[in-house]
Amino acid sequence: MFIVRQLPVFKFDGLIAFCSEIRERYLWHTPIVAGILKDSMFHLLEKRIADAFAAHVPRPVQTEQPKQTSFGEIAVPAAFQLARTLKKPPKVIAAELAEAVGKIPGVASLEIAGNGYINVRLDRGAYAVAALKQEASAGSGTADKVIVEHTNINPNKAAHIGHLRNAVLGDTFVRMLRATGQTVEAQNYIDNTGVQVADVVVGFEHLEHKSAAQVHALIADPAVRFDYLCWDLYARTSQYYAAHPEAIEWRKDTLHKIEHGEGETATLAHTVADAIVRAHLTTMYRLNIEYDVLPRESEILHLQFWATAFEQLKERKAIYLETEGKNKGCWVMPSSAFRQGVEDEASAEDSKVIVRSNGTVTYVGKDIAYQLWKFGLLGKDFFYRLWHTYPDGHKVWASTTEAQTGAPNFGGGTRVYNVIDSRQSYLQDVVVAGLNALGYAAQAEASIHFSYEMVALSPRTCIEMGIELSDEDKKRPYVEVSGRKGLGVKADDLIDTLIAKAFDEVSSRNAEQSEASRRAVATRIAIGALRYFMLKYTRNSVIAFDFGEALAFTGETGVYVQYATIRTRKIVRKFLDSGQAMPDFASVLTAEAMARQLADETCWQCLLDASKMEAAIERAVASGEPSHVARYAFQLAQSFSGFYDKFQVVTEPDAEKRAFLLWLTTYFNQQLERTLQVLGIEVPDYM
């Protein structure tokens, strides 16, 4: 069953492992086994209320959440919409509506407020009991597969912070989809035959005069950061081209040899690319990011994916051979295919070249072939070999040209998300236009450019790093830096800096712990801070990377959420340490008892906040916005921090209240841990 593949998403290694022994002895309130979120309790109530009103209202009923908590939990603005047609004041209509609807299960009362709102107050006791009894559902996932392609770093140098945003966004989206029951395949496309790899090979061969054996030795040398070395070498090669334009011939020659698999140069290119891919996967694994499959450009070439796609494109007349103008001799796609509103003035000059006049295919062409394969429309498949087994047992496969056994089925998705920055939207449009021109309208519709804005550097950070800025750059909110010049912040450097800072903080608070333990804690804090930082911004907001902000451990950060989660665990631990027995929540906390305790407004708001986790994730998936999950996590942590400050759980004298507070703590814990799991953030043992 596909659910097996999804299980790793929800491994509750936090409180659940910590409390496994408690679960043996006492009835744990919520069996946490399945990896799929149940339908949102809150959302179901909203629907029930809308349905109740729908019988009395001639149009779809909308519900909203009031801005002020004192107005109740759900508001129905239907009276405003009816006021015009009925020609009656909204307030009168609202009163009549509320009367007509009568009693709704789970709802305590309907109130008319303002000039016509119907505010709904929920039955707090019933709501709490539902939360208490909520069981993880087995899920109703479909067999349809969603493909998410992300990371896609050119394998010619170390990863930088821009790549981190891509990978964290992509990985979190994968987790979100899996949490809502979908089957997801995470693909990381490797362009191992492009000019970027060629340039590093040129650097090794022509600037460094190194043999393949010598490069091998560099890769094998644990004292050498090969991806960092290539970072510098790539920058040097780019500079050399600028100073010696004739050297561009080296690149052409190298590119040709790589594409045709000729001699030592091609071998060297493969060696370099593979080593860099291993470095990238290691970097990403530090951030809890894993992949299922690595489709590589070299196999797209050798298995003639493009040739097959080319035939289809020609046959369906999606592209044509240009006979005049600047694109003479090229196979091009007319701009009318991928640009709206240019039909009339569409000129051949605007057409997109798919095959160059020398017969070689452009990147977009190969991307069309790849996209066809993702949907199972190419009529061809890669062969696969095991690339790596992660410490948790998960396997990642890479494409290969030789038949091998044991690999799962890859590709053939029904929906495809390409996590690619917004600068490439033009190329993504061309790919989609290709599908459309081939007659695959449904797949074109299901090809989603999951775009995001770039990560630039704040002027302050540029200055800190010794990057020279013009006076006008200094006034900008952000500065885009060039990887070709070797500028930018390397991913591993940032992670190392974060860990070092977290380690100092952890050590100052927990000097008694072993160094290894403190380092493990610091690592989780650093990764949590980094992932949260990359997720807190909406996708189309440019991140002006600033060391000061990225290193912040207070305020709206992953650290804050981790800290709140640790506090939930700590309460349970202290409770057990105090010698008290874990209450049987289900029998102690009846609807009446819940209602008594939830008369306290703070407790009620806490319960509401925590119960909205599923709804928050559903909404984030629907809007394709991982930042919504991050924001929800922060709000939930804030809610708990208030609770933590206001109530004493362990020493609460009243038995019923104590049991209630303890239950609410465990509920908070469950929702926080699940949310962090979706964000790919682990909780340290202590902080």
Place this chain on the structure above:
RNA sequence: GGGCGCGUAGCUCAGGUGGAUAGAGCAUCAGCCUUCUAAGCUGAGGGUCGUAGGUUCGAGUCCUACCGCGCCUACCA
């Protein structure tokens, strides 16, 4: 020129399907550690939501125009 995106507090950003008094974090100021409690909590100040029109009972949100900024608009990937 065309396409996409952005413009909300001193700074960085949120603001599902138009709705009630526009919210967070940072920074500033004033308080809170014998506690499950300071990577935290409470409070204060801080806003012509780029500008001008329009639609609507109602606009930060939708429409139009304009201003400013960014990215894209390669026989590079």
